[in-house]
Amino acid sequence: MTLGLSLLRALKSHGAREIFGIPGDFILPLFKQIEESAILPLITLSHEPGLGFAADAAARMHGGIGVVAVTYGAGALNTVNAVASAYAERVPLVVLAGCPGEVEAHSGLLLHHQVRHVDSQWRIFGEITCDRVRLSDPQTAPAELARVLRSCREYSQPVLIEVPRDMTLAPMAEVPVLPESAFSAEAVAECADEWMARIQGAQRPVLVLDVEIRRFGIEARVAELARRLQLPVLTTFMGRGLLTDAGTGEGVQLHGTYLGVAGDAATTALLDESDLPVMLGAILSDNNFGVSAKQLDFRRALIAAHREARVGHHLYPDIPLAALVEALLERAPAVPMRKAHAPAPSPDHPRGLVADDTPLRAGDLSRALNDCIAVHGPINVVSDIGDCLFAALELLPTPLVAPGYYATMGFGVPAGIGAQVATGQRCLILVGDGAFQMTGWELGNCPRLGLDPIVIVLNNQTWEMIRAFQTESRCAALGDWRLADCADALGGRGHRVHTRRQFKSALDAALAERGRFQLIELMVPPGDSTPMLQRFSEGIRALRARAAG
Numbered sequence: 001m002t003l004g005l006s007l008l009r010a011l012k013s014h015g016a017r018e019i020f021g022i023p024g025d026f027i028l029p030l031f032k033q034i035e036e037s038a039i040l041p042l043i044t045l046s047h048e049p050g051l052g053f054a055a056d057a058a059a060r061m062h063g064g065i066g067v068v069a070v071t072y073g074a075g076a077l078n079t080v081n082a083v084a085s086a087y088a089e090r091v092p093l094v095v096l097a098g099c100p101g102e103v104e105a106h107s108g109l110l111l112h113h114q115v116r117h118v119d120s121q122w123r124i125f126g127e128i129t130c131d132r133v134r135l136s137d138p139q140t141a142p143a144e145l146a147r148v149l150r151s152c153r154e155y156s157q158p159v160l161i162e163v164p165r166d167m168t169l170a171p172m173a174e175v176p177v178l179p180e181s182a183f184s185a186e187a188v189a190e191c192a193d194e195w196m197a198r199i200q201g202a203q204r205p206v207l208v209l210d211v212e213i214r215r216f217g218i219e220a221r222v223a224e225l226a227r228r229l230q231l232p233v234l235t236t237f238m239g240r241g242l243l244t245d246a247g248t249g250e251g252v253q254l255h256g257t258y259l260g261v262a263g264d265a266a267t268t269a270l271l272d273e274s275d276l277p278v279m280l281g282a283i284l285s286d287n288n289f290g291v292s293a294k295q296l297d298f299r300r301a302l303i304a305a306h307r308e309a310r311v312g313h314h315l316y317p318d319i320p321l322a323a324l325v326e327a328l329l330e331r332a333p334a335v336p337m338r339k340a341h342a343p344a345p346s347p348d349h350p351r352g353l354v355a356d357d358t359p360l361r362a363g364d365l366s367r368a369l370n371d372c373i374a375v376h377g378p379i380n381v382v383s384d385i386g387d388c389l390f391a392a393l394e395l396l397p398t399p400l401v402a403p404g405y406y407a408t409m410g411f412g413v414p415a416g417i418g419a420q421v422a423t424g425q426r427c428l429i430l431v432g433d434g435a436f437q438m439t440g441w442e443l444g445n446c447p448r449l450g451l452d453p454i455v456i457v458l459n460n461q462t463w464e465m466i467r468a469f470q471t472e473s474r475c476a477a478l479g480d481w482r483l484a485d486c487a488d489a490l491g492g493r494g495h496r497v498h499t500r501r502q503f504k505s506a507l508d509a510a511l512a513e514r515g516r517f518q519l520i521e522l523m524v525p526p527g528d529s530t531p532m533l534q535r536f537s538e539g540i541r542a543l544r545a546r547a548a549g
């Protein structure tokens with residue numbers, strides 16, 4: 001078997017379902033094997049950042065690993081921001097990057113696409129991957145590949161696989177799937193004993209859930225633990241939508257998303273007033289916890305994430321999250337440990353858009369979509385950064401994919417393409433006009449790929465998030481790009497709407513038509529923003545003013 005075929009078989013056996021790619025001469029031999037073998041479907045897009053976002057969303061949606069295939073230098077370095085986002089947001093992503101062969105790498109010539117050094121690509125990716133390998137020796141490559149692909153799964157973060165173009169056809173053995181990395185069951189047991197003792201002794205414990213419980217496929221087991229411990233449950237900003245898949249959250253005291261000063265007061269108090277936050281899979285980021293009026297003291301919390309667990313100042317290294325959850329379940333009482341907490345308040349999900357001739361406001365977006373979800377049921381939502389993400393936080397329970405922590409623009413449209421490729425289900429993409437200008441043009445690939453997402457562009461003609469935090473900035477003004485007019489040229493259908501009636505009618509028409517993407521351009525006045533963003537920005541400004549004394 002060739003190295004290329006063995007690599008493709010290994011990707012599939014480790015959970016890859018597809019490859020998003022743009023070729024170049026350094027990786028053309030591998031593209032030939034991808035296309036001829038059909039081991040994994042190849043989806044090409046128009047710009048490498050879009051490949052990364054599409055593969056990221058595909059991994060989040062199907063629970064396997066995402067794969068991008070790009071050429072050396074110009075191609076691979078174009079994915080850096082998307083790979084960094086996947087690293088920060090704990091997404092298992094494989095970057096297959098071409099690189100020079102042995103002879104040309106030592107030719108003494110500066111190679112096209114080369115940067116400072118022929119190894120610059122390798123060095124740059126060292127900062128945004130948890131492991132990497134260059135397949136320059138077919139004898140050692142199978143074991144190295146097995147190690148790197150296991151790292152990708154176990155750390156749920158990106159890895160780099162460099163494929164020298166003179167190696168693709170070299171004979172190479174099959175790549176084994178290694179057993180899970182060894183860890184100390186004794187350390188897990190000791191940690192679980194200490195956690196349970198703290199939980200049983202606490203007055204106001206609260207369970208805080210974040211993305212890693214989805215990345216490691218343990219939402220159902222965590223829900224069981226929440227039921228058995230009868231703890232109130234919060235999700236973080238990034239963890240929005242956890243435990244909302246059908247039936248998972250049954251009997252769980254799910255109190256919504258922690259948004260600090262921008263959130264529901266009772267929900268915020270559950271964490272701010274807790275004497276024991278129990279944080280599973282939590283990324284301690286500012287977006288998740290920076291909006292707290294109380295300086296959260298994480299030393300009084302129990303925190304398990306990124307294969308380690310903390311109890312106060314104790315750190316247990318190499319503790320897989322799934323193993324800790326199982327150990328806690330073994331120690332949790334078979335019946336609920338505590339009396340059921342006060343019923344969860346129904347978090348604020350605005351509904352009941354009156355379809356009249358009132359001019360549209362940003363706050364109408366979540367209202368209209370909740371009316372939709374209430375009638376048609378949950379739909380996969382993919383959101384970009386911007387006010388659209390704050391609208392997404394007000395939606396009724398529905399699957400949501402967004403870069404809530406790394407917070408890069410440009411994610412929405414390509415990620416929505418990746419989500420529909422991964423699931424076969426139409427998705428709803430929420431994006432601002434600024435972020436659409438970056439990667440929205442990937443929609444032009446939808447007719448060729450047979451995809452038909454519904455894209456809602458919140459067109460406030462500004463970088464509103466920038467203006468909300470620095471109102472005097474005039475650079476935030478973008479002008480009106482009339483994006484709906486571009487939709488037809490790209491093979492979709494455009495709707496430019498100014499009133500609630502027009503929005504409702506466009507949404508109904510978009511839902512009714514399959515087979516081509518729909519682009520609904522919501523025209524809202526510059527300076528308008530959702531109530532959630534207003535609360536968030538006011539809260540941040542107040543906290544900064546307080547910190548400045």
Ligand SMILES: Cc1ncc(Cc2csc(CCOP(=O)(O)OP(=O)(O)O)c2C)c(N)n1
Nearest residue numbers: 386387408409432433434435462463464465
């Ligand atoms: C790749 C990248 N470059 C800049 C920025 C910084 C930023 C965060 S939010 C924002 C404005 C977004 O404008 P848009 O029109 O899309 O949405 P809205 O705010 O609702 O009007 C910027 C420039 C980020 N996060 N990522």
